[in-house]
Amino acid sequence: MGSETLKSEIESVISFKREGEYWDFKEQYHSNKADLLHDIICMANNRADRDGYIIFGVSDNYEIKGIKNDENRKNQQNIIDFLKGKKFSGGIRPTIELVTMLIEEKQIDVLIIKNSDDTPYFIIEDFNDHKRRVRANYIYTRIGDTNTDIDKSADINHIEYLWRKRFLLNRPPLEQIKQKLRFKDEWKQEEDTYYNIYNPEFTVVLESDHEIGHPEFYSYLMTNQSTMYGTLEIKCFGTKLYNRQFVVLDSGRYITVIPKWGYIGNGFSLNETYSYKYYVKDSLDYILHKFLQSDDHEAMWARNRLYSGIVIFNNEEEMERFEEYLKSNISLLNELVDAEENFYDWIETETKREKIVNQKRIKIGKALKNLLEEYRNKLDV
Structure with a gap:
């Protein structure tokens, strides 16, 4: 607060x-x-x-x-x-x-x-x-x-x-599951389903599309841009309580729920409107992101590559304050995006326009991460 x-x-x-x-x-x-x-x-x-x-x-x-x-x-x-x-x-x-x-x-x-x-x-x-x-x-x-x-x-x-x-017994089932997802050793996996060993009625089900999907900009930060999608469902006694799309990156090396879109701009100029991807710590999406995380070396490498292009906020309040700060200081973001020396010419897309969009989104993600760190440091002074 x-x-x-x-x-x-x-x-x-x-x-x-x-x-x-x-x-x-x-x-x-x-x-x-x-x-x-x-x-x-x-x-x-x-x-x-x-x-x-x-x-x-x-x-x-x-x-x-x-x-x-x-x-x-x-x-x-x-x-x-x-x-x-x-x-x-x-x-x-x-x-x-x-x-x-x-x-x-x-x-x-x-x-x-x-x-x-x-x-x-x-x-x-x-x-x-x-x-x-x-x-x-x-x-x-x-x-x-x-x-x-x-x-x-x-x-x-x-x-x-x-x-x-x-013991969370006064909370709705989804709130109970959210808390239990923080402790992965309480869950057992059978094929594409995880169930809680203490409350087996709580399940997380992954339904893959099994088809190559269209890459997002962060797909190009991986060793291989190959991308697939699927649907994650949280259930209690078979009743669906929550669903979210997940993505399989780097030719199957890494899986996570898809980060959400955020937007920054003055609302009047498309040239000064920026879209980016983010997680918010303590949100259900972020907890699922951590839950799906593997300790495998290649998966950890892919995760770090993902982190290089998306923003992770400590809470919703920080996100709102940071976006308001940028709206008032949009020139800072413009300058940092324009100053990015790596133009990511190696990106291979179906169209030239698509390539330009993905290049810009990668640069925006990196710029926002730097600005957020500077913003936090200013608050600590």
Whole structure:
């Protein structure tokens, strides 16, 4: 989530003038560390199934007081170190981020407790601070605007929900399969079908066309431009939940789901409209791309050649920001594409026009990869 989007959301929940199932207000930072730990665990185990916010600098009557002079104020590393020192079950701790923002000309801090499927979070050794105690093996959660009392464990139905969340049992089948595809050792292949050994009703089926197809521009980055296509289907109990075209590259050495098309331009000039191929990490397509990947040396070489001509974004937000950045700086892309010295004259296509198009798309892919790296470096400065 971008900083402006987060700020807008925080302003919105403050305007509600109430606390909620994933947000809580504190006029000041906790003076008692057990209370801080308890609040973080409750929010990490919230039932809203989303990031939780502990908002510092807002009073009980929802007035923005600011946090600038709070003697108990902490930074992000303070809180991370604090959590690291606690014995969480399985060694899995809540992931947090601390963001400072200016609202009504006053600084407030927003402690973001990241949503995760690692619930329930709980400690396995009591933690005491003065007369407050976070109890070992107690499971705390947040229901509506109320945390589980520090001296009680949550009701059994709420505990059951958190365990179901960990095992993805509260998710639709496609979401469960998406998570399981990250662990290829859980899958067994029989001819053109993969099935999950723990949930054999989950299958990935590859149906090949068995015919030579028309090469895409990235086909020409391979040792051999030979290209075939097929359809990948994800099924549960035989019901098709998802399908995507896959491509077999380099005379069968490499297989992957086809990257998506992206477009950059001002919408008025075809000469300044660029098309490119991309993956977004954590998308189902990218997870399938990784799932189909082979450790064979030739396959890895082909994968690296593919990567040289396509763009891989960290998330959808980065893609949107990068495309907006390029629309405002289209001359940078023009210059980089024009400066590409390799004209790929060795490409063999059916028509001269097709050759020119593929040459340009390869150059666009390489230029975008360089610009994305520069863009990321600017953000890190």
